[in-house]
Amino acid sequence: MVNEPSAAPQLSVCVCYALPGHVWLREVMLPVDATVADALAASGFAQAFPVVKPWERGVGIFGRATEPQARLADGDRVEIYRGLSFDPKESRRRRADHRRSKTARNGRVRPAGLF
Incomplete structure (x- = not known):
């Protein structure tokens, strides 16, 4: 029996951006030490919304504002906020x-x- 190397532990994180009538949602797998900035980069948000600057209006985890360097936990929902209408x-x-x-x-x- 050959010992196979186990896969590195990962986090499953959801990145979302709500627009009127539409929700953009991506689930990404990240290394255990990933940050909020890592989640945004992995989600493809910058490519999907090139004119939106996420840190301008704020980004949070489950409704609480956070910083780019904040560490993530498995199952976190990273929310990109937009201006109020x-x-x-x-x-x-x-x-x-x-x-x-x-x-x-x-x-x-x-x-x-x-x-």
Whole structure:
């Protein structure tokens, strides 16, 4: 019986980038000591989206921002963030204004600060 060399341990990591109506997703196999930057390079993200600079908007692992040199664990999901299509504060203001105008039209008065 011949002893075969065992394969080097590897990590399975998912790299994703969400666009409106479309999700780009790649699963890559990397060495155990791989970093987030290694995962991005192996995924082919730069070729698929040549004009997107992933570190400009941020990159994270399971929703937590991270740095390029951060080490990965098996099963990690590397997320490439994009800019928001709207300002959350402005959306909240518009919803509050809409509720106020709706209340005024119905003749009901709500205490200030309760929406």
